[in-house]
Structures are given as C-alpha cells and as structure tokens.
Amino acid sequence: MTSPAECAGGHxxxxxxxxxxxxxxxxxxxxxxxxxxxxxxERFRALHLEGDPLLxxxxxxxxxxxxxxxxxxxxxxxxxxGVAAAAGLPDGQGHTREETLRLARGLSRLDVLVxxxxxxxxxxxxxxxxxLAAELERTGIAGINLEDGLPDGGLADVGRQQEVVRxxxxxxxxxxxxxxxxxxxxxGHTGQTADRAAAYEEAGADGVFVPGLRDEEEIAALSGALRxxxxxxxxxxxxxxxxxxxxxxRRVSCGSLLFRAALxxxxxxxxxxxxxxxxxxxxxxxxxxxxxxxRFAAPRGRPAxx
Numbered sequence: 366m367t368s369p370a371e372c373a374g375g376h377x378x379x380x381x382x383x384x385x386x387x388x389x390x391x392x393x394x395x396x397x398x399x400x401x402x403x404x405x406x407e408r409f410r411a412l413h414l415e416g417d418p419l420l421x422x423x424x425x426x427x428x429x430x431x432x433x434x435x436x437x438x439x440x441x442x443x444x445x446x447g448v449a450a451a452a453g454l455p456d457g458q459g460h461t462r463e464e465t466l467r468l469a470r471g472l473s474r475l476d477v478l479v480x481x482x483x484x485x486x487x488x489x490x491x492x493x494x495x496x497l498a499a500e501l502e503r504t505g506i507a508g509i510n511l512e513d514g515l516p517d518g519g520l521a522d523v524g525r526q527q528e529v530v531r532x533x534x535x536x537x538x539x540x541x542x543x544x545x546x547x548x549x550x551x552x553g554h555t556g557q558t559a560d561r562a563a564a565y566e567e568a569g570a571d572g573v574f575v576p577g578l579r580d581e582e583e584i585a586a587l588s589g590a591l592r593x594x595x596x597x598x599x600x601x602x603x604x605x606x607x608x609x610x611x612x613x614x615r616r617v618s619c620g621s622l623l624f625r626a627a628l629x630x631x632x633x634x635x636x637x638x639x640x641x642x643x644x645x646x647x648x649x650x651x652x653x654x655x656x657x658x659x660r661f662a663a664p665r666g667r668p669a670x671x
Contacts, residue, residue: 404539409440409478409507410571413541413594418609419616421480425451425624427471431657432649434477440507441475443468445482447624458516462487466500473505474661480508480541485521491528495536508541509533510574513561520547520554523564530568543596543616544570549577559587566593572616579603581612588613 403411412419422438424430425447433441443465449456452464465481472479481501486494498509511529513521526544533542544565548554562573574596578584581604588595594615599606599622606617630645637644 404502405478405505405507406502406537406539406541409480409541412440412478413572413615418606418614420606421616421618422623423447423482423619423621424472426468427661428654428657429623429627430472430475430477430479431660434475434660435657438477440478440480441472442480442510442618443472443482444619444621444624445484446621448482450624457484457514459484459488462497466497469501469506470504471661476660478507479505480510480543481506482510485512485515486529491525491532494529495532498533498537498540498542502537502540506540508543508571510543510545512545512547512574514545514547514551518551520551520557520561523561526561527564527568530565530570534569541571542569543572543574544568545574545576545596547576549575558583559590562587562591566591572596574598574616574618576618576620581608584609584614585612588615 419440420438421440421442422433423442423444424433425444429447430441430443445461445465446456448464448468449458449461452461454460454464461484465483465487469479469481472481483494483497483501486497489497494511501509511533513523513526515521530542530544533540544562546558546561546565548556548558548561558575558578562575565573570593572594573587573591575587576598577600578587578597579600579602584595584597584604595613596616596618597603597609597614598618598620603609604612609617633645634648636642
C-alpha cells in the first residue's frame with residue numbers, strides 16, 4: 366500500500382545497490398541453482414548487511430524492472446500502487462493477487478534479485494499468506510514486503526500479524542520477510558512503532574520497514590533497538606540517504622516514486638508533441654526497449670513460467 370505522503374523527489378549518495386563493475390549476480394529460480402549456490406533470499410539478505418544501505422528501486426512491470434536490472438541495480442522491489450494502477454485497480458485493497466503473482470513469475474527470470482510487495486497478504490489467513498510466500502520462494506523471488514495496515518485505515522492485530530510472520534518463516538525459510546508497519550502513515554499510531562517492530566522481529570521477520578518515518582532521532586532510536594535491518598522510505602522532506610546511513614538504516618526504498626515519475630514523463634512527452642516542443646532528453650529508442658524483453662528469456666532448456 367502506498368500513501369500520498371510517499372516520496373516525490375530523487376535520491377543521491379547510495380552506491381550499494383549497484384556493483385562497481387556493473388556486473389549483476391544471476392537471479393535464477395531456485396530450481397536452476399547448484400547445491401553450492403545460495404538461494405536468492407540468502408543473497409538478498411547479505412545485501413542488507415554489507416557496505417552502504419541497499420537502495421531498492423521499485424518496478425511495476427516487466428520493462429521497468431528489466432531497465433533497472435540493465436542499469437546495474439543488484440535488486441529491485443515491486444510497488445503495489447504501480448501494479449494496481451497499471452491494472453486499473455485500487456491499491457491496498459487486496460485486489461491484485463493474480464497481477465502480483467504474474468509479475469513475480471516474470472521478474473524471477475531477470476538477472477536481478479526481486480522483492481515483491483504483497484500488501485497485507487491479499488486478505489488471506491496466516492496459512493494462505495504462507496502458501497503464497499512459499500510459491501514466490503519456489504519461483505525464485507528473494508523477498509516480500511508484508512504490511513500491517515488495513516484497508517479500513519486501521520492496523521492489524523499485533524498477535525495475528527506475528528502469526529502471519531511465523532507462518533511465512535516456516536513455509537519459506539530462505540525468503541527475506543520485510544515486516545512493514547504503517548504506524549507513521551495512519552494517524553494516531555506513531556507511539557506503537559517500537560513495540561510493533563520488536564514484535565515482528567521476535568516473530569522472525571528479517572527486516573522492519575517503517576514508511577513515513579522521517580524524524581532523525583526516532584530513526585536512530587529504532588535502528589539501535591532492532592537486531593534486524595531497518596528499512597526507510599525515501600522522502601524529499603526526510604533525511605537524505607547519506608544521513609540515513611549514519612542513523613543505522615540498512616535499506617532505502619523508492620516505493621511508488623519511479624512509477625509516478627514515469628507518468629509525469631509520459632505527460633511531459635505528450636505535451637511536448639502537442640506544443641511542437643523538443644521531447645524530454647533521455648527517451649529510449651524502440652530497439653532499446655524491445656531488447657529489454659530478451660532479459661526475460663527462460664533459462665535454457667526450460668519453458669518460461671506463466
């Protein structure tokens with residue numbers, strides 16, 4: 366789920382999302398890796414522990430993810446707003462399970478690690494959310510975002526959310542489970558942040574995501590209290606990535622920023638054509654975009670996943 370308060374600006378100063386050499390580790394489905402090769406989730410987990418904070422750009426379709434992979438990003442996430450809006454559906458209401466699964470199957474064939482936003486689990490029971498996580502793990506997905514915000518504007522019961530976290534951990538042990546709490550997005554809940562973060566960590570979450578949190582003292586206190594990586598959403602009114610790193614943040618997400626920027630770019634191009642003005646710089650050519658499809662080729666000898 367996303368919010369109107371979500372980041373609207375760019376980012377600077379984060380290098381850990383890329384290889385200096387521009388080379389990307391292969392992100393093949395688990396069925397194709399050798400016994401000695403770590404699972405995608407294990408490699409994704411390592412990115413949260415080494416060097417600078419992981420900058421995670423968020424894609425909404427095959428082309429956007431492939432372009433980010435081609436640019437050298439070591440990992441990409443999905444944005445639930447982008448996936449929902451592209452399908453003509455509302456975000457955060459649990460309506461995009463099939464669209465999310467279909468996209469995940471395609472992205473798993475990219476040479477990049479992928480984390481999938483599953484909102485609150487699409488309304489399922491702990492067992493159903495765990496089954497979804499296990500399916501994503503088998504597909505070759507590295508991680509998921511699982512939120513506690515509800516469609517009615519409230520927060521899920523902490524105990525019930527712990528059950529979901531535990532069930533996912535048992536069903537998909539290599540998957541990186543990023544437990545998101547919406548205490549800073551939903552009015553009147555900021556005081557619950559530390560307790561909810563600790564509860565999800567205790568239940569086995571691999572990371573904690575607190576979108577909307579921008580206060581430096583609060584960020585430092587939370588990162589110091591957690592044993593697992595803290596994930597913060599980039600905001601133009603919040604600390605820049607360099608400062609977030611100093612505060613102990615281990616992952617900086619873009620959320621729906623790139624999707625919204627793409628919409629703005631499309632409108633700018635249309636208005637330029639209508640006005641007879643030059644197109645914005647940097648528009649890729651037909652052949653360049655067409656070539657992105659090749660990054661979704663199934664591994665040799667195997668059919669492409671649905």
